[in-house]
Amino acid sequence: MHMLKIDNLHARVEGKEILKGLSLTVKPGEVHAIMGPNGAGKSTLGNVLAGRDGYEVTQGTVDFAGRDLLALEPEERAAVGVFLAFQYPVEIPGVNNTYFLRAALNAQRKFRGEDELDSMRFLKLVREKLKVMQISDELLHRAVNEGFSGGEKKRNEIFQMAVLEPKLAILDETDSGLDIDALKQVAEGVNALRSPDRSFVIVTHYQRLLDYIQPDYVHVLAGGRIVESGDKDLALKLEEQGYAWLAETHPELRKADLAGAPA
Amino acid sequence: MNPLPSPFVRAALDAAGGLPDSGIAWLDAARRENLQAFAESGLPEGRNEAWKYTPLRALSQRAFALADRTAASGLAIDPALFALPGLDGARIVFVDGTFRADLSSLDADGIELAPLSAALSSQAEPLRFALANRYRRGATDAFVHLNAALATDGFVLRIAEGATVSRPVHVVHVSSGSQADTAWHVRLLVEVGKGAAADIVEHFVSAGDATQLGTVVSDVVLREGARLGVVLLQDASPATTLVRRGHVRIDAGAQATLHALELGGGLVRHELHADLDGDGARFDSRGVFALAGRQHVDTQLEIRHKARDTASDALWRGIADGRSRGVFRGAILVAEGADGADAALSNKNLLLSGMAEIDTKPELEIYADEVKAAHGATIGQLDERSLFYLRSRGIPLAEARSLLTLAFCRAALESLQNDTLREYLGERLVAHLPTGPAE
Numbered sequence: 185m186h187m188l189k190i191d192n193l194h195a196r197v198e199g200k201e202i203l204k205g206l207s208l209t210v211k212p213g214e215v216h217a218i219m220g221p222n223g224a225g226k227s228t229l230g231n232v233l234a235g236r237d238g239y240e241v242t243q244g245t246v247d248f249a250g251r252d253l254l255a256l257e258p259e260e261r262a263a264v265g266v267f268l269a270f271q272y273p274v275e276i277p278g279v280n281n282t283y284f285l286r287a288a289l290n291a292q293r294k295f296r297g298e299d300e301l302d303s304m305r306f307l308k309l310v311r312e313k314l315k316v317m318q319i320s321d322e323l324l325h326r327a328v329n330e331g332f333s334g335g336e337k338k339r340n341e342i343f344q345m346a347v348l349e350p351k352l353a354i355l356d357e358t359d360s361g362l363d364i365d366a367l368k369q370v371a372e373g374v375n376a377l378r379s380p381d382r383s384f385v386i387v388t389h390y391q392r393l394l395d396y397i398q399p400d401y402v403h404v405l406a407g408g409r410i411v412e413s414g415d416k417d418l419a420l421k422l423e424e425q426g427y428a429w430l431a432e433t434h435p436e437l438r439k440a441d442l443a444g445a446p447a
Numbered sequence: 448m449n450p451l452p453s454p455f456v457r458a459a460l461d462a463a464g465g466l467p468d469s470g471i472a473w474l475d476a477a478r479r480e481n482l483q484a485f486a487e488s489g490l491p492e493g494r495n496e497a498w499k500y501t502p503l504r505a506l507s508q509r510a511f512a513l514a515d516r517t518a519a520s521g522l523a524i525d526p527a528l529f530a531l532p533g534l535d536g537a538r539i540v541f542v543d544g545t546f547r548a549d550l551s552s553l554d555a556d557g558i559e560l561a562p563l564s565a566a567l568s569s570q571a572e573p574l575r576f577a578l579a580n581r582y583r584r585g586a587t588d589a590f591v592h593l594n595a596a597l598a599t600d601g602f603v604l605r606i607a608e609g610a611t612v613s614r615p616v617h618v619v620h621v622s623s624g625s626q627a628d629t630a631w632h633v634r635l636l637v638e639v640g641k642g643a644a645a646d647i648v649e650h651f652v653s654a655g656d657a658t659q660l661g662t663v664v665s666d667v668v669l670r671e672g673a674r675l676g677v678v679l680l681q682d683a684s685p686a687t688t689l690v691r692r693g694h695v696r697i698d699a700g701a702q703a704t705l706h707a708l709e710l711g712g713g714l715v716r717h718e719l720h721a722d723l724d725g726d727g728a729r730f731d732s733r734g735v736f737a738l739a740g741r742q743h744v745d746t747q748l749e750i751r752h753k754a755r756d757t758a759s760d761a762l763w764r765g766i767a768d769g770r771s772r773g774v775f776r777g778a779i780l781v782a783e784g785a786d787g788a789d790a791a792l793s794n795k796n797l798l799l800s801g802m803a804e805i806d807t808k809p810e811l812e813i814y815a816d817e818v819k820a821a822h823g824a825t826i827g828q829l830d831e832r833s834l835f836y837l838r839s840r841g842i843p844l845a846e847a848r849s850l851l852t853l854a855f856c857r858a859a860l861e862s863l864q865n866d867t868l869r870e871y872l873g874e875r876l877v878a879h880l881p882t883g884p885a886e
Contacts, residue, residue, distance in 0.1 A: 230692025234835075234839050235839075236839075237834050257838070257844070258838040258839050259842060259847075260837075261840075262838070262839055262840055267839075268839055270525070270836070271837075274830075274832045274836045275837070276833050276836065276837075276851070276854065277854065278855065278857040279837075279851070279854045283851075284837070285840075287841035287842055287846065287850070288837070288841045288842050289841070291842050291843060293839045294839035295841070328836075348841070384679050401577075419460075
């Protein structure tokens with residue numbers, strides 16, 4: 185049984201078609217890495233799955249554990265178990281991090297018909313997760329992401345994921361802008377959350393994150409579609425050779441689709 | 448020139464004709480003089496700059512009789528209507544502008560609180576300076592003239608020199624909402640003695656939905672080194688028209704602080720004039736107006752730095768939803784010789800609906816040297832990225848909007864020291880915020 189099945193997905197942003205027939209199936213417990221050159225549609229995929237306004241699906245289907253994901257509001261997608269770790273987590277002055285997270289968790293629980301957590305039970309849960317993520321509880325008292333360093337923001341995303349316990353986590357270039365220590369911390373957090381019934385889609389520009397998070401599958405997204413799939417060795421090959429070689433097996437890809445090879 | 452007085456003016460003249468003399472010659476003369484000034488000017492019109500964004504054409508066609516004092520004295524009012532958590536000090540309650548001894552509790556350490564009628568009959572002379580004050584002629588001050596002509600009730604509050612009043616004085620204006628098309632007028636006088644410290648909570652509520660007009664004019668003086676904190680909670684019904692004018696004089700080393708939360712009212716005008724008269728005087732004002740439906744709320748701040756090393760800090764937030772309209776004018780004047788003045792003014796606004804409107808106008812006039820002045824005003828909408836972020840974590844759209852809106856206002860209320868009151872104001876604001884999607 186699949187957890188996520190994307191079939192022939194086409195999506196437009198500001199009238200421009202970015203995804204052009206993307207298909208991907210993810211089973212429970214699997215970790216899929218999606219790599220690809222700049223402008224291939226990597227971030228668009230995450231935003232479409234999370235339901236962001238302005239991302240218009242023109243064709244195709246997305247099935248999430250038997251539900252039509254595209255028919256759900258963003259908050260409903262979260263409640264059924266989809267989590268997007270943002271590439272650029274937004275700062276929200278005036279909204280306390282802990283308050284926000286409890287409101288989010290309880291809104292999800294309410295949607296699922298579960299009882300809401302009072303502040304005692306919530307705090308207990310938060311303390312457990314803090315240990316796993318090695319986040320100082322000082323961050324909890326601040327406004328959401330306000331004044332956080334790049335690394336703190338990304339760790340806060342993973343921390344939120346730990347508290348919300350989604351079925352499917354999409355990490356949108358979570359590794360970008362992180363130094364090696366921060367990258368390791370984020371990877372450790374993700375690894376701690378791996379389980380047989382939780383899946384990950386890791387969108388990344390660089391192979392190095394995959395040194396710390398072992399993917400089951402690696403896909404290349406180019407020209408708005410998955411054009412190549414393989415195991416971890418594919419990531420290594422991309423690291424060494426870039427994307428240009430794909431033009432031989434995929435003559436339909438234009439040169440511009442393959443520009444922006446990883447550094 | 449207005450050849451024919453409007454229904455509004457005619458009704459005011461009729462109301463004045465029915466008022467008994469006070470028996471105090473200077474007071475009756477002042478009332479007549481103010482009535483005449485009001486009759487001559489009428490209500491301000493659109494070309495009056497100070498009233499540009501608050502048109503009164505519709506109001507001028509309405510006639511308000513004076514609210515009946517006997518009826519106001521006998522109305523059953525549930526004290527729960529104006530109960531505020533943690534407020535158990537002195538309280539003075541007016542129902543349709545009439546002092547209600549049965550709902551009030553005037554005794555508290557360090558204060559002298561008396562209804563205006565009682566203060567006039569015991570010792571009128573000390574009130575002469577304030578009550579016989581000659582306001583500028585002209586329509587800009589029309590409502591002040593009207594209030595001076597027709598207000599027969601109010602209070603005099605004196606805080607004794609050096610006294611520290613620990614519990615806030617609760618001032619309650621109840622619009623009964625049961626005497627349709629009536630007006631009430633209240634006059635307040637406050638003096639905070641040298642080195643004294645006190646807090647006042649001024650509270651507007653409605654007990655019913657009938658259309659009423661209320662005017663309140665206050666004169667507040669802070670003597671040397673005094674400290675006064677004022678919290679204003681305006682929660683009147685949408686059928687209420689409220690016009691308020693406050694004059695605050697702040698002497699050397701004294702500090703006044705205002706936290707205002709304007710939630711109710713149909714048509715509201717709030718003018719506050721603060722004079723920083725003495726060296727080192729300070730005035731901080733914080734306010735939020737949150738409007739919906741067809742509400743129109745107009746806030747006018749005039750802060751005048753007249754002495755050395757004076758400071759003022761104004762931080763106001765506005766939210767307009769539905770077809771409401773918010774107006775904010777913050778004017779800061781630094782007079783010649785007021786060197787070392789430090790003035791800051793910030794007004795940020797959120798439009799929650801395409802049909803709502805906000806007009807904001809910061810003004811700065813500086814005639815002194817070595818002055819620090821900063822002002823800014825913005826009008827914007829809820830940030831789509833933040834909304835999506837909250838929703839992507841499972842928070843429903845309506846709750847996300849309300850969370851962000853409250854966050855936007857937080858800066859204006861967080862400096863209120865009274866925790867219980869601050870939390871209560873926050874709750875009132877949340878309850879008042881729109882929860883549905885934008886129109």
